[in-house]
Amino acid sequence: MLRTILEAVLFLALASGLGLLANAVHVAGIDLQKDYFPQGPLEVVPPEGDPEAESEAIRREIEELGFQVLDTEELHQWVLDLQDPAMGLQDTVVILDGRRRSAWEAGHVPGALSCDRYQLDRALEELEPVLRSPELMMAIIYCASRTCEDALFLARELVYERGLLSADQVQVFLGGWQAWEEAHPELIERAEG
Numbered sequence: 001m002l003r004t005i006l007e008a009v010l011f012l013a014l015a016s017g018l019g020l021l022a023n024a025v026h027v028a029g030i031d032l033q034k035d036y037f038p039q040g041p042l043e044v045v046p047p048e049g050d051p052e053a054e055s056e057a058i059r060r061e062i063e064e065l066g067f068q069v070l071d072t073e074e075l076h077q078w079v080l081d082l083q084d085p086a087m088g089l090q091d092t093v094v095i096l097d098g099r100r101r102s103a104w105e106a107g108h109v110p111g112a113l114s115c116d117r118y119q120l121d122r123a124l125e126e127l128e129p130v131l132r133s134p135e136l137m138m139a140i141i142y143c144a145s146r147t148c149e150d151a152l153f154l155a156r157e158l159v160y161e162r163g164l165l166s167a168d169q170v171q172v173f174l175g176g177w178q179a180w181e182e183a184h185p186e187l188i189e190r191a192e193g
Contacts, residue, residue, distance in 0.1 A: 070171045075095075079187060095139075096112065104116070107189070152172060
């Protein structure tokens with residue numbers, strides 16, 4: 001009996017070690033030291049299962065952190081303006097999609113750059129020069145839906161943790177991909193390839 005328990009403990013220790021080793025060498029491994037669910041100083045806990053209350057709680061936190069909230073038609077106007085070379089906004093405004101890269105590849109707001117919140121270090125390897133550009137005046141950030149907090153967490157990370165943007169540069173599209181896809185199915189861009 002004691003031998004069986006020792007073998008089980010040894011097996012679990014070996015399996016855990018191999019799992020950690022595989023995570024460490026894998027390109028998309030999980031950063032085990034990162035807090036993926038940070039609790040900000042202004043955390044608002046919405047009632048469970050009430051999408052309206054969840055959305056409103058997220059809106060309040062966005063505003064309390066100093067970010068502006070964008071609605072679907074405001075984002076639509078920005079997309080149209082960014083597509084018009086005469087407006088000259090290409091270097092001054094960036095749209096960031098905070099969803100996983102695979103979701104971005106399947107479809108995103110036209111001109112949006114992938115900024116996968118869960119693989120942020122990798123995403124910032126490409127995006128940091130854009131975000132540090134002296135010409136950049138505004139970053140519009142969105143995620144999956146109006147109850148998704150990824151855009152909020154991404155905005156907080158870029159402003160308050162990494163210092164890549166200032167709060168007055170950030171606008172969060174609260175409706176997220178779901179609202180965009182419903183309102184503007186004709187304006188969906190997909191990754192090439």
